[in-house]
Amino acid sequence: MACAGGLRLTRTSFVHEKSISWFPGHMMAGLREMRDQMRTVDLVVETRDARIPLSSINRQFEQIVGRKRRVVVYNKADLAPVAIQDAVRREMAMRDQQVLFTDTSINRSVKKILGVASEIALSDPVKYPQLVVMVVGMPNVGKSSLINALRRTGINRGKAASTGAKPGVTRALSSRIRVLDTPPVYLVDTPGVMIPHIPDPVAAIKVALTGGIKDNIADEAVLADYLLFRLNRLDGVDYCSVLGIDAPTDDIGELLQKLGRKIGALRRGGELDLDKATQHFLRAFRTGRFGRLCLDDLDPQSVAAHFQRSAEDLPLSRSQQAKARRAAHRQRAMDRARSRNQD
Template sequence: MANTGVRLLRTVFSHEKSISWFPGHMMAGLREMRDQMRTVDLIVETRDARIPLSSINKQFEQVIKGKRRVVVYNKCDLAPTSIQDTVRKVMETRNQRTLFTDTNINKSVRQILDVARETAKSDPMRYPQLVIMVIGMPNVGKSSLINALRRTGLNRGKAANTGAKPGVTRTVSGRIRVLESPAVYLVDTPGVMIPHIPDPITAIKVALTGGIKDNIADDTVLADYLLFRLNRLDHTDYSTVLGIERTDDISEFLQLLGTKIGALRRGGELDTDKTIQFFLRAFRQGRFGRLCLDELDESSVKTFFISNMEDAPLSKNQAQKAKRAAQRQRSLEKARSKNLK
C-alpha cells in the first residue's frame, strides 16, 4: 500500500550529469543575430516565467552589447503571480526592464507595443521605423509572442511558425510588421541554448519546460525531479488532479499513475514511458496549477548568478560541430538562392 503520509520528503535532489544540446543551427543563428544587430533598435529577450533564472542565456550578453532591451517573461499564466515583484527587483539590480506576458491576452501583449511606441516617439528622426529583434532560449514562446503582437497591433493572423517542441524556428526571419504608426517591425530568431549548462539541476528545469528535446534528456530523471519539486513546494494539487495517493518515491508514483491511467502492457507490466510522458505533459499544460521551478530567495539568486552566469566557451568538439553545421546551413541557403533566380 502507498505511503499516504509521506513522512520523509527529500530535501535535496542529487543529480550530477548535465545535459548538452547545442545543434549547429543555433551557432549559425547567433552569427546571424550578430550580423543583423546594427540594424536593430530594440531587443525583446523572452524568458519562461516558470524558470525566471534558468531561462537566462549568458551568450546573449555578448551579442546584444548594450542595445536597449526589454526582458519579457512569457507564459506568466503558468507561473505564480507572487513571483513577479521578486523577479522585477532581481532584474532591476541588473538594469533590465521586465514585463510579464500571456500571449492569449491582448492586454498583456500590448505592454510590449507600448514600449515600442514609447521608444519610437522618443526620437522620431532616429526611429523613422523601429526594428525589434526577439531572442530567447528554445520553446520560451518567441514565435507565439510575435504572432500575438501582430494580432494585437495589426489585427492580422499568424506570421511565425510555432510548435510545442523546441527548435521550430531555425533561422533569423525577415522583418514582420506589427504596428503601422509608428512603423514597428519584428525579427524572429532561433531559440539558442547555452552550449554547456554547468548546473545539472538548471538543465533539468530547462528540459522540464520543453527547452531541450525530450530524447536528449533522461525522462525518468525529469519526472523524478518534478515529483520532488511538487512535494517540496507542498503542491499537493498533483495528487488530486491525477487521482492518486501522494508519494515521494518515483517508482511508487509511476506505478500508481500508470495503473490509474491504464498505461499497462500485457500481463499488467507498467508502461513506464507512456506514464512519464503523461505526467510531463500534464505539467507542461499547467494542469497542476501555477508553478515556479526556480528558488528566488536572496541566497539562491546570488548562487545562481555566480555558478551559471560565468562565460562558458564552447568545447573544441562543440565548436567543430557548430562550424560544420553552419557551413551546411550556408550551402543550403546558397542553393535556395540559385533556385529562386
C-alpha cells in the first residue's frame, strides 16, 4: 500500500456473512439449452475473469461440458497482474484444464484461441467439416467481446454479438457465428450464467465487484468497503493519488466523504451524495484506474480452501431450482416497480 501517511486502523480480514444471490429465469433456461446443444459442439471455450481467476469458476459448466474438449480463457488479462498467470496455469493444469489469457483489444492473444480450434479441425477434416465452438461463462466476463474479437481477427468482420458494461446483455443462445474460413470454425454465444448459490459470501462480493452481478442487487456500500479493504492490503497501489485524497483510511465512510467533496458529489442544499461517490470509487476499479489487480488469493492454502468450498456446494435440487425461479420472479417485479417509481 503506497499511499502517503499511515493508517489509523489496519484490518487483517474482511468478514461478511450474507451472500448475494442472482439467478434469473433466463439463466436456468440457458443452462438447459446449453445441455441440449452440447452434442453438436466440438469445443467449449469457458471464459473467466482474470481479476478473479477462482471466483469466476462456475462448477455447473463442469457437469454440462462433461468429457467435451475445453479451453479455459481468462479474459480481461489487461486488468490483472501478469505475475498471476503462471500460478493460475499451474493450478488449472492440475485439474486438466488448458488455460489461455486474453485481452480482446490485442489480436495476437485472441489468435491463440483460433489456433486451438484450427488444430482440432485440421486433425480430422472428415470428422470436423466445420468446427462448432460454444462460448460459456459467468455474466460480464467478456464473452461477447471475445466473440467479436475472434470474428474481427479471424475473418476481418464487424460485431456479431451484443456487448455492454452491465451483466445479462446476452439472454439466449445465438445462431452460429462464423469466425474462420479455413478451416471453417463457427461460434455459439450463450447467456452469462451465474452460480445459483456462491458458498463464500466474499467470493460473491468479488463477482459483483467485477460486474458479474447487477449493482441494484448487490449492496454497493459493501462492495466499496471490500474494495477499500483489498486496496489497503495490496502493495504498490496508490489509490490516494488516483482518487485525489490526502491519506489512506480503513474507514469507508471517511473515504467516501473525502471523495464526495473531491468530485463535487452534492445534492440540493449542499449535502454530500455518498451514492455518487460510491459509484465513482467502484468505477475507478472497474476501468483499471488502480492498475492491474487480482482479488483472489492464489497461495496454496487459499486455493485449496476455495476448491474445498466449491466441492461442498452441491448441484441445486428441484426444490432449490423452484426457489431460484421464485426469487428471480420477485426480483423482476421489484425492478419493474423501481423503474415505474423512477419514471
